[in-house]
Amino acid sequence: MIKKKDGFQGEQMVVLPPMLIEMEEHDELCQSLYITDIGYYPKAEHHHRTREKAIPQYVLIYCVEGDGWYEVDGKRHQVTKNQYFILPAHKPHAYGTQQSWTIYWVHFAGTAAHVYAQGAATPRSINVAINSRIGERLNIFEEILATLCAGKELEDMRYASSLLHHFLASMRYLGQFRRAKAEAPTDIVDQAIHYMRENIENRMMMDDVLRYVGYSQSHFNTLFKKKTGVSPITYFNRLKIEHACRLLRTTDMKINMICYKVGIEDPLYFSRLFSKLMGMSPTDYRNQL
Numbered sequence: 506m507i508k509k510k511d512g513f514q515g516e517q518m519v520v521l522p523p524m525l526i527e528m529e530e531h532d533e534l535c536q537s538l539y540i541t542d543i544g545y546y547p548k549a550e551h552h553h554r555t556r557e558k559a560i561p562q563y564v565l566i567y568c569v570e571g572d573g574w575y576e577v578d579g580k581r582h583q584v585t586k587n588q589y590f591i592l593p594a595h596k597p598h599a600y601g602t603q604q605s606w607t608i609y610w611v612h613f614a615g616t617a618a619h620v621y622a623q624g625a626a627t628p629r630s631i632n633v634a635i636n637s638r639i640g641e642r643l644n645i646f647e648e649i650l651a652t653l654c655a656g657k658e659l660e661d662m663r664y665a666s667s668l669l670h671h672f673l674a675s676m677r678y679l680g681q682f683r684r685a686k687a688e689a690p691t692d693i694v695d696q697a698i699h700y701m702r703e704n705i706e707n708r709m710m711m712d713d714v715l716r717y718v719g720y721s722q723s724h725f726n727t728l729f730k731k732k733t734g735v736s737p738i739t740y741f742n743r744l745k746i747e748h749a750c751r752l753l754r755t756t757d758m759k760i761n762m763i764c765y766k767v768g769i770e771d772p773l774y775f776s777r778l779f780s781k782l783m784g785m786s787p788t789d790y791r792n793q794l
């Protein structure tokens with residue numbers, strides 16, 4: 506069986522050195538919740554990790570595509586798309602995927618860490634709904650990564666710690682996180698657009714949207730084009746490129762990373778689509794900023 510620990514195309518990862526972790530442990534703000542390692546693995550084939558020697562951090566893994574498994578305390582659990590789990594600190598464990606998965610992951614510790622881990626020893630689902638706010642949650646994660654990539658000062662650690670509270674709370678207190686959202690869309694087209702935004706980095710087909718809204722293709726296309734002026738697939742592509750533009754403006758991600766973040770595996774196709782809609786290549790767009 507093929508097994509890989511890391512080294513996936515488009516991956517992002519930050520591993521803090523012991524000096525910074527010690528700084529976090531003794532800082533009055535960070536010590537309640539702090540990061541030691543954090544990353545994003547897109548389409549990670551044959552990913553596998555076994556830790557026979559326990560580590561002192563909790564490990565959160567949030568699967569947004571594909572499926573996998575994990576083992577702790579002699580029990581094996583299956584994980585599917587839109588599920589997360591948190592491995593307990595100080596316990597040996599293993600996890601991975603037989604084929605591939607796309608995951609956001611973070612190692613965290615602190616005096617409040619156990620509060621966020623409560624109830625997550627078994628897989629927890631975060632399914633798309635009209636008030637799910639999945640995109641907003643992932644934006645918080647991206648901001649944590651960008652913060653830790655950009656600087657390693659105490660203020661950076663404190664800001665990342667504060668963001669991590671929000672990110673973990675959006676899972677631990679899922680109902681409250683969703684309830685705080687402004688009034689959910691009731692119009693069928695607005696609901697479809699929300700569904701597209703929540704699946705911005707997935708390889709979603711229009712059949713998936715049709716199943717979600719429960720309309721026939723011809724009727725839905727008519728309603729959608731009447732309201733937006735374009736077809737659903739054109740609108741979805743525009744959303745992808747809009748998100749790509751935001752990542753080009755606000756992060757240092759490479760182009761081959763960004764294409765994964767908008768659900769496109771082929772960098773050449775992504776560049777062609779970007780150029781078609783924006784009138785310039787992704788590189789030229791970034792260079793003009």
